[in-house]
Amino acid sequence: MNLNQIHNVYFLGIGGIGMSALARYFISLNKVVSGYDRAETQLTRELADEGMVIHYTENVKLIPKQFHNSKNTLVIFTPAVPQNHSELLYFRHGGFEIKKRAEVLGIISTANDVLAVAGTHGKTTTSTMVAHLLKNSPTDCNAFLGGIAINYNNNLLLSKTSSYVVVEADEYDRSFLKLNPKAAIITSIDADHLDIYGTFEEYQSAFRQFVSQIKTGGFLIIKKGLEIGNVSTNIQQYTYSLKDEANYYAKNITIQNGYYHYDVVTPSSTIENVKLGFPGLLNVENSIAAIAMAHLIGIGNNDIRTAMESFLGVKRRFEYHIKTDNLVFIDDYGHHPEELRYTIESVREMFPSKKITGIFQPHLFSRTNDFATEFAQSLSLLNELILLEIYPARELPMPGVSSQMVFDKVTIANKHLCPKADLLSFIEAMDMPEVIITMGAGDIDTFIEPIKEILLNRS
Numbered sequence: 335m336n337l338n339q340i341h342n343v344y345f346l347g348i349g350g351i352g353m354s355a356l357a358r359y360f361i362s363l364n365k366v367v368s369g370y371d372r373a374e375t376q377l378t379r380e381l382a383d384e385g386m387v388i389h390y391t392e393n394v395k396l397i398p399k400q401f402h403n404s405k406n407t408l409v410i411f412t413p414a415v416p417q418n419h420s421e422l423l424y425f426r427h428g429g430f431e432i433k434k435r436a437e438v439l440g441i442i443s444t445a446n447d448v449l450a451v452a453g454t455h456g457k458t459t460t461s462t463m464v465a466h467l468l469k470n471s472p473t474d475c476n477a478f479l480g481g482i483a484i485n486y487n488n489n490l491l492l493s494k495t496s497s498y499v500v501v502e503a504d505e506y507d508r509s510f511l512k513l514n515p516k517a518a519i520i521t522s523i524d525a526d527h528l529d530i531y532g533t534f535e536e537y538q539s540a541f542r543q544f545v546s547q548i549k550t551g552g553f554l555i556i557k558k559g560l561e562i563g564n565v566s567t568n569i570q571q572y573t574y575s576l577k578d579e580a581n582y583y584a585k586n587i588t589i590q591n592g593y594y595h596y597d598v599v600t601p602s603s604t605i606e607n608v609k610l611g612f613p614g615l616l617n618v619e620n621s622i623a624a625i626a627m628a629h630l631i632g633i634g635n636n637d638i639r640t641a642m643e644s645f646l647g648v649k650r651r652f653e654y655h656i657k658t659d660n661l662v663f664i665d666d667y668g669h670h671p672e673e674l675r676y677t678i679e680s681v682r683e684m685f686p687s688k689k690i691t692g693i694f695q696p697h698l699f700s701r702t703n704d705f706a707t708e709f710a711q712s713l714s715l716l717n718e719l720i721l722l723e724i725y726p727a728r729e730l731p732m733p734g735v736s737s738q739m740v741f742d743k744v745t746i747a748n749k750h751l752c753p754k755a756d757l758l759s760f761i762e763a764m765d766m767p768e769v770i771i772t773m774g775a776g777d778i779d780t781f782i783e784p785i786k787e788i789l790l791n792r793s
Contacts, residue, residue, distance in 0.1 A: 337363070337441075340408045344401045345369030346422055347412035348388055349378040351489055352435050352504065355478045356410060357381060358490040359442070368398050370421055373777070377482075394424045404430045410438055413507045414728040436509030439478060443499045443513065446476070449627060450513050452503035452544060453521030453557075455673050456620050459612075460521055462648050463624035465491055465500040470641035471633045475500050481648035481667070498631070506530065508540055514547050517630065519555045519623045520562065524672050529700040529729075538563075545569075555582075555626045557619075572601075574626050576619040582626040584608075584618060593643075594618050598625050605635045609643040613652055614680030621645075650779060652677065655786050661793050662688070662769040665782050669697040669775035671708035678715045681769060688768040691718040693757070693781075695774030697725050699732040702739065710743030718767075719749040720760065725776025757781060761788050 343360045347353050348369030354377055360367050361384055368387040371378055378388050389396040401407050409425045409432045416422075425432055433441075451461035458480040466485060468475035477491040480502035491500075503510035503518065507530055523541055531537040542563050545554055553570040556562060558580040565571050573580040577587070579599075587596040596618060598605040610621055621642060628638055647653065656663035662685060666677045674694070681690055694713060696702045702709070702724055713719050721744075723737050741751050752760050758781070772778050772785065 339406065340365065341406040342366045342368070342401050342403070342408070344397065344407060344409045344425075345411075346409065346415045346419065347371060348381065348386070349373070349375050350412050350414065350435075351377070351480055351482075352439075352478070352502075353410065353412055354378075354381055355489040356435060356438060357386060358384065358488070359478070359492075361385060362490075362492060366400065368401055370396075375780075392420055394421055397421060397424075402428075404428050407431075408433065408438075410435055416728070434507070434509070436504070436507070436512040439501060440512030440514075443501060446499040447497045448513055448515040448517075449475070449498055449500045449631075450503040450510065450515035450518045451500070451521070451623075452505060452510055452518060452541065454505070454524040454526050455670060455676070456521035456616065456623075457502050457504070457519075458667075459617060459648055459651050460519060460620040460623050461500055461502045463621055463642075463645060464519075464627050466645050467624055467628040467633060467638060467641045468496070468498060468500065468631075470644070471628070471637040473498065473631065473633055478502070479648075480504065481651060483648055484646040484653075485644070503544065505537070505540060505544075510544050511540065511547065513544075514549055516549050516552045517555070517627060518545065518548055518552075519627055520545070520560060521557055521620065521623060522672070523560055523562075524670070526670055526701070529698070553630060555623055555630070557623070558583075572626060572630070574619075574622045576615060576622065582622050582629070584622055587615075587618065598622055600626070600629050603635065605629075605638055608639055610645065611643070612645060612647045613684050614676065615683065616676045616680060617647075617652070652680065655782060656789060658793075660768070661766075661789060663771075663786060663789055664769070665772045665779065667775055668773050669701070671705050671712045674709065674712040674773060675715065677771065677773060678712065681771060682715070685769050689717045691720065691764075691767040691770045692716040693720040693722065693770070693772045693778070693785075695722040695725050695754075695776045695778040696737055696740065697775040698727055699724055699729050699735045702737070703732060703735045706739040707743055709740045710745070713740070714745040716746060717748060719744055719746060720752050720757070721749065722752060722754050722757065722774075722778070725774065725778075727776065758784055758788060761785060762792075766792055 349371035465477035474496035475498040477500040550568040558573040558575040574582040
């Protein structure tokens with residue numbers, strides 16, 4: 335694919351977080367960008383403001399006229415788009431060049447030094463931390479992020495001088511196997527996406543293949559204790575850990591005035607008094623991985639320390655919407671049992687004496703079916719649970735699979751199964767919460783502002 339010959343780029347699923355970063359990239363190259371998504375969101379409104387023509391009804395007639403030329407139009411689609419989507423079928427039958435998002439990202443990054451962050455959990459926050467560390471140093475970087483970095487209010491960061499490209503290496507649909515990174519981080523390998531991989535063994539095998547694609551002379555940074563199997567002798571391997579001794583680890587962790595303070599031990603020195611204002615010990619651990627990456631490519635200790643203190647986080651990753659002495663409202667993208675456990679335990683750590691209410695929207699019938707017991711165990715760490723119906727995303731319903739499967743296994747007494755349409759009235763009528771968390775990867779984020787308004791009015 336020669337990008338110089340492409341004039342128009344059409345996105346099927348343009349509102350996805352990874353797709354929108356690519357759309358912004360092509361706009362930066364002065365390409366004409368348009369696309370379809372099934373629902374208007376704050377992000378698609380921002381893309382429209384940036385010059386993209388977007389429609390929300392599946393209809394070939396709504397594709398702008400200039401995008402019907404197969405000779406100079408590239409079509410990019412996300413695996414979440416059904417194979418029988420009428421617009422996708424139109425482009426396929428018309429002989430257009432059609433690529434998955436991961437393929438295009440791989441092509442764009444081929445000529446650059448890719449720093450990839452992979453893992454079942456933590457990759458969005460960690461890759462955003464890596465990008466922030468590089469951006470706040472003479473090294474600089476480009477970045478395609480899997481979330482909106484609050485420091486930049488964007489998921490695409492560009493540089494006119496740097497050859498580094500930071501990417502979130504997503505294992506869904508084996509997307510990360512399109513990358514050949516110079517260096518990579520692996521944060522975790524827990525069973526997920528079994529609808530794609532079938533077994534946990536196949537899932538692990540994909541991570542091994544990903545590691546094998548790191549370029550000769552590059553390096554792997556992996557959480558201590560993760561088993562990846564044999565690693566090529568052509569790359570260097572480093573471990574990191576929250577507290578256990580590793581190549582990179584933290585010591586002297588304290589909490590002062592809402593910041594974590596800690597020292598990071600590296601193979602050659604100790605970076606003293608690192609500060610992180612982003613909550614959760616898991617994020618301290620993520621920061622150690624990001625610091626290891628920055629350190630290994632030559633960023634100085636002072637630049638690392640200054641950048642970490644200014645890191646504001648990622649939208650929908652433990653994002654505060656209300657934070658007062660009497661009321662806290664946090665939103666989080668967590669949608670895997672381990673992510674929920676980390677989030678709830680982090681909230682408990684920050685607010686040990688307060689009642690914690692969680693609103694959770696399960697994501698995918700297959701994931702709910704695979705991990706109903708594990709979801710229930712994590713959600714039972716709450717004081718109160720409001721459980722919504724499953725958000726289907728790319729899936730059709732599965733017989734016998736519903737939120738009731740999880741609900742019945744939750745062991746706390748204060749639990750409620752709530753239809754999505756009744757959520758706001760339920761919150762208006764419930765006892766005033768002390769700490770409330772919304773969790774999920776579906777459309778639960780559309781409730782954030784209405785919930786915030788209700789809580790502020792009640793308080």
